[in-house]
Amino acid sequence: MSSFTIDPLHDEFGATITGIDLGKTLSDADVAAVHKAIDSYSFLVFPDQKLDDDKHLAFTRQLGAPEPNHVALGRDGVVNYFGTIGNVQADGTVHGNEHQHTKFMTGNNMWHTDSSFRLVPSLVSIMYAYEVPEEGGHTQYVSSRAAYRRLSDATKETIDPLEVVHDYVFSRSKVAEVDPKHAASLPPINQKLVRSNPGNGEKNYYVGSHARNIEGWDDAESRALLDDLLDRATGEEHIHTQVWEPGQLVIWDNRCMLHRGTGYDADKYRRHMRQTRVAGAGPTLEE
Numbered sequence: 001m002s003s004f005t006i007d008p009l010h011d012e013f014g015a016t017i018t019g020i021d022l023g024k025t026l027s028d029a030d031v032a033a034v035h036k037a038i039d040s041y042s043f044l045v046f047p048d049q050k051l052d053d054d055k056h057l058a059f060t061r062q063l064g065a066p067e068p069n070h071v072a073l074g075r076d077g078v079v080n081y082f083g084t085i086g087n088v089q090a091d092g093t094v095h096g097n098e099h100q101h102t103k104f105m106t107g108n109n110m111w112h113t114d115s116s117f118r119l120v121p122s123l124v125s126i127m128y129a130y131e132v133p134e135e136g137g138h139t140q141y142v143s144s145r146a147a148y149r150r151l152s153d154a155t156k157e158t159i160d161p162l163e164v165v166h167d168y169v170f171s172r173s174k175v176a177e178v179d180p181k182h183a184a185s186l187p188p189i190n191q192k193l194v195r196s197n198p199g200n201g202e203k204n205y206y207v208g209s210h211a212r213n214i215e216g217w218d219d220a221e222s223r224a225l226l227d228d229l230l231d232r233a234t235g236e237e238h239i240h241t242q243v244w245e246p247g248q249l250v251i252w253d254n255r256c257m258l259h260r261g262t263g264y265d266a267d268k269y270r271r272h273m274r275q276t277r278v279a280g281a282g283p284t285l286e287e
């Protein structure tokens with residue numbers, strides 16, 4: 001039996017979880033229950049947590065193998081399990097709107113799923129809020145599992161066997177130049193377009209900004225299908241907007257959720273969030 005309380009959040013996905021302290025070592029039953037909640041709800045909000053990087057990483061390790069940050073690994077050859085989201089740097093100073101890093105981060109404002117461009121993409125992202133802007137700086141989420149359910153049987157049959165090429169350089173070059181070493185570390189890779197959750201068999205489609213084309217299809221047909229699938233998933237009525245508060249920890253299932261940032265004024269406000277990810281079980285083509 002898990003010790004915590006689960007309250008559903010949105011009609012299509014999500015839950016708020018209370019009665020658990022993620023800064024402490026969890027029981028095996030609680031770890032299993034968090035995994036089950038991830039499989040069922042895809043998006044979990046844990047309010048009022050008191051973490052630091054060490055506790056955040058310790059919690060991450062309880063859920064699985066932490067995923068090395070691909071920027072530090074690809075560009076600098078360094079294994080680092082954290083990403084800093086926002087404009088506040090390690091020394092407390094702030095990057096404004098015109099800073100290259102701020103511009104690069106605007107790539108997160110396109111609908112995407114984290115690490116979909118890696119051969120073994122992420123299972124979940126775990127984001128913890130330290131400082132949030134007074135305006136903007138939200139994160140929006142939709143479920144591509146709920147979106148798959150809404151498709152016609154004919155469309156499901158068409159897309160079920162397809163492979164989709166995910167390409168980080170393709171997506172990020174739209175907002176800023178990608179460092180050449182970083183780019184070389186992330187060649188385009190094929191993923192299953194339709195994935196199934198191994199725990200409950202629920203299917204979803206795996207698209208977003210990094211999805212470049214359908215394997216074997218021409219560019220125009222590919223783009224039309226990928227844009228259509230994204231549009232169907234991201235209608236206003238399907239979106240949950242996470243309005244962050246300091247102390248919130250959020251877990252989302254990168255296998256079946258899409259998210260995007262809403263942007264904020266980095267000249268005016270501070271935003272400081274830290275993110276880890278748990279690596280997936282293996283290449284999606286082997287699922």
Ligand SMILES: [Fe+2]
Nearest residue numbers: 108113114259
């Ligand atoms: Fe992201």
